Structure formats: C-alpha cells, structure tokens
Amino acid sequence: MKNVGEAPREELVTGSRSDRSTRDRVARSLLDHGPSTVADLAGRLGLTQAAVRRHLDALVAEKVVAAREKRVYGARSRGRPAKVFALTDCGRDAFDQSYDSLAVDALRWIERHAGGEAAVAAFARDRIGHQAESYRAAVAAAPPDGRTAALAKALSADGYAAVARSAPGAQQGEQLCQHHCPVAHVAEQFPQLCEAETEIFSELLGTHVQRLATIAHGDGVCTTFIPQGPRGAPDGPRTAPHPQTTSSASTRTAGRNPA
Known part of the structure; x- marks a missing residue:
C-alpha cells in the first residue's frame, strides 16, 4: 500500500547521471514529436507531470528548451492557452544533424x-x-x-x-x-x-x-x-x-x- 505523501519512484532518483539521461529523453521526445505540453511528455515517457516539469525547468535554464503558448487553430476557447515546450536552435544543434x-x-x-x-x-x-x-x-x-x-x-x-x-x-x-x-x-x-x-x-x-x-x-x-x-x-x-x-x-x- 502506498504511503500518504510518498513521492513517485522516478522523483526519488536524484543522481545527476539519471537526471541527465531523463532530460535527454525529454529533449529527444520534443525532437521527434515537436512542441508538446507537460501532459504529452508525461504520457509518452511514463513519468509524472511533476517530474517532467522539473526536467523541463533544467532544460529551459540550459537554453535547450523554450516555453510558449500553444498555437490554436480555429475559434479560441475560454481560458489561458496551454503552454507547450519546444527545442531551441541550441537544443537542435545538440543532436546529430549531419x-x-x-x-x-x-x-x-x-x-x-x-x-x-x-x-x-x-x-x-x-x-x-x-x-x-x-x-x-x-x-x-x-x-x-x-x-x-x-x-x-x-x-x-x-x-x-x-x-x-x-x-x-x-x-x-x-x-x-x-x-x-x-x-x-x-x-x-x-x-x-x-x-x-x-x-x-x-x-x-x-x-x-x-x-x-x-x-x-x-x-x-x-x-x-x-x-x-x-x-x-x-x-x-x-x-x-x-x-x-x-x-x-x-x-x-x-x-x-x-x-
């Protein structure tokens, strides 16, 4: 039985090597799938949204990833547009582009x-x-x-x-x-x-x-x-x-x- 307040397993791993590996997976997912929301990334990578946000914050600080409003096609619904994350030019350059x-x-x-x-x-x-x-x-x-x-x-x-x-x-x-x-x-x-x-x-x-x-x-x-x-x-x-x-x-x- 899960204890109250227990952190998900992925968030308990704080080693720098594990963090770097997970951030690379987040960046690769953005390269493969384009601009994505936190929920999109969490679903694709099998991570919690809290964990995805933590890694995105680090990637944004490194100027590998940038946040922007999700582009809306057609009539805009009420409320603030969802935020999506995308690779910067620097982030793309980190991958082999021949x-x-x-x-x-x-x-x-x-x-x-x-x-x-x-x-x-x-x-x-x-x-x-x-x-x-x-x-x-x-x-x-x-x-x-x-x-x-x-x-x-x-x-x-x-x-x-x-x-x-x-x-x-x-x-x-x-x-x-x-x-x-x-x-x-x-x-x-x-x-x-x-x-x-x-x-x-x-x-x-x-x-x-x-x-x-x-x-x-x-x-x-x-x-x-x-x-x-x-x-x-x-x-x-x-x-x-x-x-x-x-x-x-x-x-x-x-x-x-x-x-």
Whole structure:
C-alpha cells in the first residue's frame, strides 16, 4: 500500500547521471514529436507531470528548451492557452544533424570540380575573413599588450572557448588557446581551414604566429604561439600576413602540444 505523501519512484532518483539521461529523453521526445505540453511528455515517457516539469525547468535554464503558448487553430476557447515546450536552435544543434558530413561533401566537391586544393584554400580564407570582421574592431581597440586577450574574447563569443595566457617555459610571448572548435571534424580532412585561421590571427595581431597544436589533429586544445614584439607586445594589426610564415608553421607544428 502506498504511503500518504510518498513521492513517485522516478522523483526519488536524484543522481545527476539519471537526471541527465531523463532530460535527454525529454529533449529527444520534443525532437521527434515537436512542441508538446507537460501532459504529452508525461504520457509518452511514463513519468509524472511533476517530474517532467522539473526536467523541463533544467532544460529551459540550459537554453535547450523554450516555453510558449500553444498555437490554436480555429475559434479560441475560454481560458489561458496551454503552454507547450519546444527545442531551441541550441537544443537542435545538440543532436546529430549531419552538418559536418554536408560540409565535408561540399568541400570535397569544390576540391574535385572547382580548382583542387587551391580552391579549398581560397574558400577557407574567404570564410575566415568574413568571420574575422567582427574580431577586427575589438583587436584594434585593445592596447598592444591586450590584443591577444581581445581576440580570445571575440573568439569565445563565437563558441571557441578561447583564452590568452603567457607562454610557458623560456618562450617569450603568449599562447592563444581554443578549447573548442566548431569545425574540428571538417578540418580533420581539410587542414586549409586551420591554415587560413592561423593566417588571419597573424593579420589581426600584426605579427607572425605559430600554430603549435590543433583539435582537428587530435590535440586537446588548439594552441597558437604569439611571440613577444620588440617592445613587449605584438606590433599591431597589419594588412596581410606573410603566407609562407603562417602556412608553413601550421603544417610543421600542427601535431605538437606544448603542454
């Protein structure tokens, strides 16, 4: 016999691993079935409505799910419209949508039919050039000794989780460390993406840079070394990098992790 006030079994499980698994089930149900009410989700997943609300609150806080009023077709009945929950763009991105596969296929087609490796390199430079427009003003506005940190902050806003730090050991300079790379799986097959990124870093910071490690190459962090300028800081933004310096440095050292 059930004791009065006893919580349902599902709600007694409070371990973080169990919670994460259940939240994944809630998100997957929204992906498969579209916007749903708490009652819909509870019925599909075999959970109590109280448990569903708890997991939805966590998913909303993580910006994976958003609440909105249920769309009504035809005459609206009295009372407040039911609330439904749907995945956000961020929530959809958490599921495999084959974007990487599509990008690889597109670049492979460019390589085969539109000019070979040189065409892929041109695409990579054009892509990062447009992306870097939002970085340029931030770096230019920073003092000489703060440009690497400004670039790291701008990259982080684009999802690269970047930080700037002093170079370890006897190296005179800084390291730009990117803990996440949104295009890592594509860059595994097309290193031109990493090489173009290295070139644009050189242009923005106004000095030659050296790529020491990349996530695409299997390292844990993308690491770029920025040497100390003659006055203790990079020289400042310049029009274009020296392609031989940046590209060759990327090729020679892409697999070395300085840590």
